[in-house]
Amino acid sequence: xxxxxxxxxxxxxxxxxxxxxxxxxxxxxxxxxxxxxxxxxxxxxxxxxxxxxxxxxxxxxxxxxxxxxxxxxxxxxxxxxxxxxxxxxxxxxxxxxxxxxxxxxxxxxxxxxxxxxxxxxxxxxxxxxxxxxxxxxxxxxxxxxxxxxxxxxxxxxxxxxxxxxxxxxxxxxxxxxxxxxxxxxxxxxxxxxxxxxxxxxxxxxxxxxxxxxxxxxxxxxxxxxxxxxxxxxxxxxxxxxxxxxxxxxxxxxxxxxxxxxxxxxxxxxxxxxxxxxxxx
Numbered sequence: 001x002x003x004x005x006x007x008x009x010x011x012x013x014x015x016x017x018x019x020x021x022x023x024x025x026x027x028x029x030x031x032x033x034x035x036x037x038x039x040x041x042x043x044x045x046x047x048x049x050x051x052x053x054x055x056x057x058x059x060x061x062x063x064x065x066x067x068x069x070x071x072x073x074x075x076x077x078x079x080x081x082x083x084x085x086x087x088x089x090x091x092x093x094x095x096x097x098x099x100x101x102x103x104x105x106x107x108x109x110x111x112x113x114x115x116x117x118x119x120x121x122x123x124x125x126x127x128x129x130x131x132x133x134x135x136x137x138x139x140x141x142x143x144x145x146x147x148x149x150x151x152x153x154x155x156x157x158x159x160x161x162x163x164x165x166x167x168x169x170x171x172x173x174x175x176x177x178x179x180x181x182x183x184x185x186x187x188x189x190x191x192x193x194x195x196x197x198x199x200x201x202x203x204x205x206x207x208x209x210x211x212x213x214x215x216x217x218x219x220x221x222x223x224x225x226x227x228x229x230x231x232x233x234x235x236x237x238x239x240x241x242x243x244x245x246x247x248x249x250x251x252x253x254x255x256x257x258x259x260x261x262x263x264x265x266x267x268x269x270x271x272x273x274x275x276x277x278x279x280x
Contacts (some may be wrong), residue, residue, distance in 0.1 A: 001031060004226060007041035026052060026066055037269035054078060058085045098144060101227060118239035120221070126214035126254075129170075132161055132206045137179060140186040141252065143227045150174055153192035157206055160253045161194065164204040170195035172260070175211075176252040188252075217273045218245065221258075225265035229255070229272065236274050248275035 008015045021027040022039065027048055029039035048069070055065045058081055134157045138149035154172060161168065173193040181187065193209065200208055218240055222232035233253055240247065251274070259269040 001040040001042060004029070004039040004041065007045070007049075010043075011046055011053070013049065013053065014142050021052070024062060024066070026062060026069070050077060054082055058082065092110070095144075098227070102143060105265055118235055118242060119241040121236055122219050123243075123276075124219055126217045126275075128213040129195055129211045131173060131193035131209050131211060132157065132166060132196050132200070132204075133191050133209050134160075134206055135189050135191045138176075138188050138190045139175065141188055143230075146176075146190060150192055153190070157192055157194065160205040161196065162277045164201050164206075165198070166180075166200055166204065167198055168194045169197045172257045174255040174257070176250070178250050214248075214273070214275045216245070216276050216278070217254075218276050219271055219273045222270045222272050223268070225268060225271065226255070227251075227265075229270065232272050233274070236272060240274070240276055244279040245276040245277050248277050 002010065004015055004018055009112060016253045018027065018039075018041075018269050022029060022150070027045065030042040030045060031040045032038070033040070051069065052065055055068060055078075060068070082196075099121045134153040158168075169206070173191075173195070175191050175193070177189045177191070179185075179187050179189040191209075193211075218236050220232055220236050220239075222229055253274040256271040256273065256276075257268070258271055259267065261267050
């Protein structure tokens, strides 16, 4: 037998919590000394305590835990529930880390407001280009949405081009078009593309699109992960405003991935191209 303090220590819970569990009838002491009122617990009760703590961590209320304990939830079922919860927590942590990274990027951008160096922005023309592409709907023009919608398209497109005997002739490209379905809708369509050479067989599994030439494009190289691309886009926006231009079309930047090592997004080099026209 263990005192309540020792049992709490072994079970990694507080004495106060054990007293509460006793009060609601969830985990009763194995023995209570009649004269002193001291509570004593048996080692076998650690199994029950572990289940209670695990179910609480899954988000169940104590009332729900009591019902599940009374229903004798089995080890296999509890293990499955815990694995599911672990996966949910891991996903939440990844989302929180990505959100923290975006906050840090925005903070750095705010700190440099008024000091954006637009000297490296280049006004150039972009020739017409025939590309093989796949497209997908996307919930909005935001980093996580773009990544989840766009990234899976490239390996599929590469496999289909290889199967069709179509050879890539340039760096991968991404561009975006609005896809409104109603008032206030922010959804877009993402397009993953490769320039190519040669003939395309019938039904290759991808679209062939002729991207029109762009007479004027404000361009700037973005160094680093695409989650920080908005920093470069805002520098381009400042240049456009300072030089009396206005954006053309939807205003989204076309992205040309010049260097994109898959294991190090910090070393990515992407040319951002924004179609513009002289202001009036």
